[in-house]
Amino acid sequence: MPDVVPLLKVVDVSLSFRGVRALSNVSFGVGTGELVSIIGPNGAGKTSMLNCISGRYTPSEGAIVLQGRDITRLKPNARAALGIGRTFQNLALFNHMSVLDNVMVGRHHLLKNSFLSGALYWLGGAQKEELKHRREVEEIIDFLEITHIRKAPAGTLPYGLRKRVELARAVAIKPSVLLLDEPMAGMNLEEKEDMARYIIDLNEEWGMTVIMIEHDMGVVMDISHRVMVLDFGSKIAEGTPDDVMANAAVKRAYLGEDEEAPAVASTDGEIAVGDAGNVVSWQ
Amino acid sequence: MKLEFLMQLVVNGLILGTLYGVVAMCFTLIYKASQIVNFAQGEFLLIGAWVCWWILTSFPVPFYAGFLLTLAFMMVFGILLQVLVLRPMIGEPVIAVIMVTIGLSIFFQAMMKWLFGVFVQPFPPIFESSAVSVMGLNVQPIYLLSVAISICIMVAFALFFKYSRLGLAMRATAFDQQVAQSLGISVKQMFALSWAISAMVSALAGVVVGIVNGVSAALSFFGIKVFPAVILGGLDSIIGAVVGGLIIGLLENLAEYVDGQWLHLGNLYQVVPFYVLVVILMVRPYGLFGTAKIERV
Numbered sequence: 001m002p003d004v005v006p007l008l009k010v011v012d013v014s015l016s017f018r019g020v021r022a023l024s025n026v027s028f029g030v031g032t033g034e035l036v037s038i039i040g041p042n043g044a045g046k047t048s049m050l051n052c053i054s055g056r057y058t059p060s061e062g063a064i065v066l067q068g069r070d071i072t073r074l075k076p077n078a079r080a081a082l083g084i085g086r087t088f089q090n091l092a093l094f095n096h097m098s099v100l101d102n103v104m105v106g107r108h109h110l111l112k113n114s115f116l117s118g119a120l121y122w123l124g125g126a127q128k129e130e131l132k133h134r135r136e137v138e139e140i141i142d143f144l145e146i147t148h149i150r151k152a153p154a155g156t157l158p159y160g161l162r163k164r165v166e167l168a169r170a171v172a173i174k175p176s177v178l179l180l181d182e183p184m185a186g187m188n189l190e191e192k193e194d195m196a197r198y199i200i201d202l203n204e205e206w207g208m209t210v211i212m213i214e215h216d217m218g219v220v221m222d223i224s225h226r227v228m229v230l231d232f233g234s235k236i237a238e239g240t241p242d243d244v245m246a247n248a249a250v251k252r253a254y255l256g257e258d259e260e261a262p263a264v265a266s267t268d269g270e271i272a273v274g275d276a277g278n279v280v281s282w283q
Numbered sequence: 284m285k286l287e288f289l290m291q292l293v294v295n296g297l298i299l300g301t302l303y304g305v306v307a308m309c310f311t312l313i314y315k316a317s318q319i320v321n322f323a324q325g326e327f328l329l330i331g332a333w334v335c336w337w338i339l340t341s342f343p344v345p346f347y348a349g350f351l352l353t354l355a356f357m358m359v360f361g362i363l364l365q366v367l368v369l370r371p372m373i374g375e376p377v378i379a380v381i382m383v384t385i386g387l388s389i390f391f392q393a394m395m396k397w398l399f400g401v402f403v404q405p406f407p408p409i410f411e412s413s414a415v416s417v418m419g420l421n422v423q424p425i426y427l428l429s430v431a432i433s434i435c436i437m438v439a440f441a442l443f444f445k446y447s448r449l450g451l452a453m454r455a456t457a458f459d460q461q462v463a464q465s466l467g468i469s470v471k472q473m474f475a476l477s478w479a480i481s482a483m484v485s486a487l488a489g490v491v492v493g494i495v496n497g498v499s500a501a502l503s504f505f506g507i508k509v510f511p512a513v514i515l516g517g518l519d520s521i522i523g524a525v526v527g528g529l530i531i532g533l534l535e536n537l538a539e540y541v542d543g544q545w546l547h548l549g550n551l552y553q554v555v556p557f558y559v560l561v562v563i564l565m566v567r568p569y570g571l572f573g574t575a576k577i578e579r580v
Binding site: 054055075076077081088104105106113173 | 447451458467469470
């Protein structure tokens with residue numbers, strides 16, 4: 001199991017849009033090398049949480065700490081430079097650019113050449129720099145098995161491949177924390193299996209800490225080290241997949257109030273029955 | 284004789300067209316990066332030409348040195364303009380930002396008149412011969428130079444956007460600012476860069492036109508002339524801007540030919556581009572190369 005030194009710490013984060021409270025006092029931590037999933041019913045605040053971490057939203061209260069550094073007020077681009085990479089729930093590729101260019105954009109903050117040194121391609125060292133980064137980008141492309149489409153405009157690709165290209169782009173940032181917003185939404189079973197394998201490899205072999213939002217409970221329970229459950233903007237449970245499956249509050253959130261309802265069917269077909277009231281908390 | 288006159292006008296049209304194309308490209312650049320329709324584009328030419336004229340007439344420097352100084356000044360000017368005036372306007376309604384650029388246009392015109400007077404000032408002579416003969420047609424050497432420079436700029440633009448790190452980042456920003464930011468691109472820097480490039484390249488065009496016609500407030504009309512070129516090409520297409528510029532340059536000169544030979548209306552060339560603009564927009568509302576907004580459900 002990964003060590004318990006939090007790489008990313010979310011402390012009492014609340015987020016309000018005028019009257020609507022999207023998140024209230026959510027705290028959690030993610031250790032180096034962990035693969036954590038955030039689940040919850042629609043509108044629970046999962047994507048809001050991710051946006052707070054990536055910097056698209058600034059929390060109304062609370063703090064976000066990366067490697068001991070408070071990044072609550074930093075702009076998204078500064079956070080990306082510190083090593084937070086993300087993908088989006090709805091595809092957000094640069095459609096008219098080639099796959100290769102899309103991935104290279106992720107490299108932006110690692111490249112140092114300026115307007116002038118870029119123009120003096122051979123003299124200013126820009127060529128050397130580019131070759132080095134191109135090699136690493138090719139490695140990523142190779143790993144995600146999108147080599148055959150690297151010159152194709154991203155907008156022409158089928159959905160499953162676009163999702164993979166988006167993952168490649170986020171990986172190109174060289175993130176220490178990778179935020180994935182529904183990486184498997186809209187995929188068929190085979191594509192989901194592939195994606196799950198990539199995520200596990202990124203986590204285990206590339207050493208990336210992953211925070212993932214996903215609706216497919218089968219995948220979530222299979223690959224996550226820990227799971228956090230949000231409902232109406234509050235954290236209702238956190239712990240190992242088994243603990244969370246057995247949690248009464250989670251069942252209530254997903255299935256409604258009726259405690260006497262028949263055994264809970266999770267989406268992968270297994271029947272989840274467990275002791276109620278086993279709220280696991282970890283900070 | 285008539286054919287020769289026509290050919291001369293076609294050549295003039297192409298030369299003027301490349302200049303329109305360059306300025307239109309600058310206009311498009313700002314629009315693509317920051318969604319601002321810059322009505323002060325013509326004033327960039329005006330300021331560039333005046334600054335270059337001032338440097339050359341006040342200090343004993345050779346032309347190229349004065350020219351490089353002008354470009355450096357315009358780069359700083361473009362960045363300052365974006366940082367001080369337009370950055371605070373980010374997030375405001377588009378119409379408010381457009382009003383600001385119209386205000387800037389009036390302000391800079393007045394300031395240039397205040398600083399340099401209202402009379403046309405000729406540039407110090409740069410080329411010895413006043414015209415060279417190219418295949419039997421008279422062409423001013425500065426125009427040849429301007430075509431060469433314009434083509435260089437167009438190629439440089441193409442290479443910049445296709446291959447350079449910043450060019451790629453600017454394209455990414457133009458497509459989606461939020462996503463670009465989440466990939467570590469500073470959107471503010473990209474905006475400032477686009478204004479700096481636009482101001483520099485426009486100034487270059489301003490100097491060329493200033494050398495031919497002398498420097499005066501009339502230079503800022505270039506900004507208005509470029510407008511049909513930009514709309515024609517589609518507001519967000521760089522290639523479209525170049526093609527649009529060429530079309531408008533040719534149209535103006537052909538209109539002059541038709542007018543001079545048969546119609547004798549006088550000044551037809553000034554309105555023809557706008558007639559054509561109206562017709563083209565009726566057929567293709569998003570311009571010749573612009574992005575048609577397609578809704579996918």
